[in-house]
Amino acid sequence: MTEQVEHFPALVAEEAGDTVRLGIQELRLQDLPAHEVTIRVAYSSVNYKDGLASIKEGRVVRAYPIVPGIDLAGTVTASDTPAVKPGTKVLVTGYELGVSQHGGYAAYARVPADWVIPLPDGLSLRDAMLLGTAGFTAALSVHRLQENGVRPEQGPILVTGASGGVGSVAMAILAKAGYQVVASTGKEAAHDVLRALGATEVVSREAVLTDGSKPLERQRWAGAVDTVGGRTLSSILRNLRYGGSVAACGLTGGPQLDATVFPFILRGVNLLGIDSVYAPRDVRLTLWERLAKPWKVTDRLARAMTVVDLDALPEVLASILRGEVTGRVVVRVAP
Template sequence: MTFLAYRVEETEQGIQAAWQTLNDDDLPAGDVLIDVAYSSVNYKDALSASGNKGVTRAYPHTPGIDVAGTVLASNDPQFKTGDEVVVFGYDLGMNTAGGFGQHVRVPAGWVLHKPQTLSMAQAMAWGTAGFTAALSLQKLERAGIRPDAGPVVVTGATGGVGSVAVALLAKQGYEVVALSGKPEQENFLKGLGASRVIGRDEVLALKGKAMAKPLYQAAIDTVGGDLVSALIPQIQPEGAVTTCGMIAGVKIEASVFPFILRGVSLLGVDSVEIPLADKQAVLNKVADAWQLPQLEGMTTEIGRSELPAVLAAILAGQGVGRYRVNLQRD
C-alpha cells in the first residue's frame, strides 16, 4: 500500500525535504501498522528535519515523534484492525520513520490505546509537548507542590510545552508567572491563565547568585541553560524545579546552597523512555481530570504543504502554542 511521507534527505546541496510517495515495504519492521490521521510539530521534529545528527543519525528519514491514527494491521493481540491508537516517544520520528508519514509501523510496546473521551485531533493538540507539560506538573505535585503555597514560574511560556504548562497549572488553581522573550505575546499568555508575564532579563539578572529572594514556589523549565541556573536561587524552601528542554543550553551552574539550605529539588522530566503504563496513565489523565477545553484554541492545525514553514519557525524559536498536522489535508 502506498502513502505520502515527508522525507528528509542528505544531498550534495545539503539537507533537502519533500513529500514523497512510499510503500509499506519501505517501513521498518514492527508489530502494528497504523494509518496516521494526525501528528504534531515539536522542537525535536524541527531538529530532525534540519539534519541534526544528535536527533537522527541516518538519512533519508521521516520525522514526527507523535502519531494518532487507526490500526491497519497488527500481529499483537492487544490491538486489532480499526483500533484508534496514539504513539509518542521511544524512537518514533528519531531513527524510526515517524508521524510525518501517513503510515507508520512500530513495536506494540510503543502503542497506547486512545481514551474514548479524547479524539485523535485532541490527542495531537497535546502531543509530546503537552504530555511533557503534564509530566512536569505530575513531578511537581509528587514533590509536594500545591496551588495554595505560592506562584509557579514557567520558562519558554509561548512554546509547545510552556503554553500547555501555563494553561494546565492555571486550570489546577496555581498562580502562574509566564516567562517569555516575546513581550508581544502577553495577551496570549494571560489568556491561558498567567497572572503575570515577565521577561528573561528579569530572571537572568540574578544569574550567578548563590541565593536570592525566594519568589517562586516552583518552576517548570522548558528551555534549559542559564534560565535554570538563575531560577534555582529564587525558589522557596522545599520548592522544586522541573527541567525538560535544552533550546537555551545544555549546561547549568548552581550553588549547592539552595539545595542544602532550602531543600530545593531539581527534577528531570523524560517523556521518551518512561514505561508504557506510565504514558497510558498520563494520556488517560489528560483525557479526564486534566482536560483543557482551551487547548483547541491555542492549537494551529496545518496541512502537509504548511509543514516546512512551521518547522522553520519552531527551529528559529518563533513558534507559538501547539501545531497539529492533518496528514489527510494538503
C-alpha cells in the same frame, strides 16, 4: 493481518551534502520498519525536536533518509499481536519515532506494540496531537512537581518558554489544577494568549534572569516548569522558595548549568529531570487519562492552535527553529 496499500504520501528528510532536503514522496508499506502494529495516521504535531530533525546540525536523527514526526495519532489497520486490535484508535509519542525510524509525517506508520497507547475516552485524534509530546512532557512535569509536594497554596509556579508547546500546555494544566501561574516569554505579542491560557502574570525572559553573583537570592517561586535550561535554570534554582521544585524539560537556552549546592542544602530544593521519550508505559497510561479528563485543556489550547498539511511542514519546521511558533501546530496527515 496486513493491509494492501500501494503508495502513500510522506514528508521525507534526506541528506543533500551538508544540508537536509525535505520533500513529499510516495512510500510503500514495505518501506516501513518491521514491527507489529500498522497505523493509518490521521494527525501528527510539530515539536522543537522535529525542527532539529530537519537540519544536519540538529543531531537527533540517527540516519537519513527518514520520515520525521515524533508524534502520531490514528487507527490501527493491521496488527500481529492480540494486544492491539485493528480498528482501534491509538496514539504514539516519543521512543525512536521520527529519530531512528520513520515517524508521524506519513499516511502510514509501523511501530512496536508496546509503544501504542489506546486513545483515551474524552480525546479525539486531533486533540491527542494538539497535546502530543509537548502535552505529555508538560503533564509529566506537573505530575513530578506534585509528587514532590508542590501545592497551589504554597505560592506561584513559574513556567519558562511559556509561549512554546510544552510551556503553553504546562501553564494551562497548572491553571486548571488551581495553581497561580507566572509565565515567562520573550514574545511580547504572546502576552494576551498566555493570559487566556491561564497565566495570572506574564513576565519577560530578563525578569527571570539574575546576574549569578549570589548563590541564593530572594525566594520567589514555589515551583517551576523550565523548558529553557542554561542561565534560566540556574537563576530559577537561586530563587526557589524553601522546599520548592523545578521540573527541567528543555535546553533551548543551552545545556550548561552553572549552579552551587546551596539551593539544595540550605533550602531543600529539588531539581527534577523530565524525560518523556522513554517514560514507562504505566506512567504514560496514567497521564494520558488525566489529559483526557481532570487535566483536559484542549479547549483552551485550541485558541492558540494552527493546523497545517504535510506540504506546509518545511516552512513550519524552519519557523519553530527560529522561535517564531506560538502555541501548538497540528499536522493534518490523512483525517
